[in-house]
Amino acid sequence: MINSRLAVAIHIMILIASNPLEHMSSEFIAKSVNTNPVVIRRITSMLKKAGLLTSHAGRTGAKLTKNPEDITLLDIFKAVEPKDELFAIHENPNPNCPVGKNIQSALDSTFTRVQKAMEDELSSQSLKDVMGHFLQ
Amino acid sequence: MINSRLAVAIHIMILIASNPLEHMSSEFIAKSVNTNPVVIRRITSMLKKAGLLTSHAGRTGAKLTKNPEDITLLDIFKAVEPKDELFAIHENPNPNCPVGKNIQSALDSTFTRVQKAMEDELSSQSLKDVMGHFLQ
DNA sequence: TTATATGTAACTATTATAGTTACAAATATA
DNA sequence: TATATTTGTAACTATAATAGTTACATATAA
Known part of the structure; x- marks a missing residue:
């Protein structure tokens, strides 16, 4: 499971977007999220x-x-997720084995497609779209 | 980043599929993957x-x-990934805050769509498709 | 009967995550 | 100007997940 930073980041962005006139302190936001202000x-x-x-x-x-x-x-996700790759691939498979020799490049093209599908869906949803869920 | 179990599981499945007559021991597979047989x-x-x-x-x-x-x-991914949800959502947001009160359900519908996009792509690729990358 | 392999428990090392304390520097307020 | 408040960030801690390892009972093969 991917960490909760995307969820918290969206929560933060929505609070700021919903209250453009008020100045939301990290302490206020922390109470809404239910965590520590430093987080x-x-x-x-x-x-x-x-x-x-x-x-x-x-x-x-x-x-x-x-x-x-x-x-x-996707903008928000990339901001809070330093890793470029969605799926880890094991290191140093055996180059003397036909499968070990080619597995990394095969997995790379495979996983790239999956990651692109996820990123395309993330980029199709805006912060405003998520805020739309609040208006029932 | 999601752990390397999917990568290793695909490696294992390809080795077995590619050698239907030979009996691949966990030790042999471990040498190809470059890890411990218990893994x-x-x-x-x-x-x-x-x-x-x-x-x-x-x-x-x-x-x-x-x-x-x-x-x-997707069959393989679900086999090696016990968690149902792709993205974590923070617990106990403040129910007295309009945003905190509704954020979990908003994130739930949002993240469900992203996860479905990922799973649809995973289910569109078969083990044979991945093996196809080996035939250049 | 002996050797080998699987299945699994248990332990360890490493890393990521999230929470916390502390505090300097910047800004706002009295 | 003096004081209080806030951000930004370093540093530390606790917890959990991951992957590697040792050990061994049980099943199978030679």
Whole structure:
């Protein structure tokens, strides 16, 4: 199972997007998410490095750099997931075995297709789409 | 990143499928994968429980229960991945916050679609398809 | 009867994750 | 200006998953 950073990051982004006038502190967000404020600041920092929001030391709150309809879940996922590959492939299979020799490249093309299917679906959903679930 | 069990399981299945007459011991397979025989027996045990192969204590080797073209990567993935959900969702968000109250169900429908996209692609590729990469 | 293989429990090492404390630096407020 | 608050980040901890390993009972083959 993939970690909960994507879930928490989406939660953070929705809180900021839903309250454009209020300044949401990491402590306030942490209470909504039910975690420690540092966990929020850590994920917010990743979102900031990815260019999805702006924030400043000492100044309460953060702002999205784009409208929710222009932010995809893939943008958020890539911001909080440093690893490029979805599936791990075992290292150093035996090059003297016909299967061991070719398995990595075979798995690579196979897994690339699966990862692309996942990323295509993530990029088809915007932050606004997720917020739409709240309007029943 | 998702663990390497799917990669190793596919490697095991291909070795068995490619050598239907030879009896591949866990030690032989382990040398091809470059790991410990117990790791192979552990994953083989999961594949057996999922009904994808048969094996017997004391008897060298294992046999696939279906033809490679009738085994999908989703079959193998589900065999070696006990968790049902692809993405984790944080627990106990604040029910007194409008966002915290609804985030889990919103994420659930969102993540379900992403997981389905991944599983659809996994089920579209058979073990035989992966073996096809070996014939250049 | 002896050797070999599977199946599985149990233990270890490594790593990722998430929570926590602490604090410097920046900003806001009185 | 002085004080309080907040962000950003380092550092530490606890927990869990993963993969590797040893050990051994049981089943099968030679």
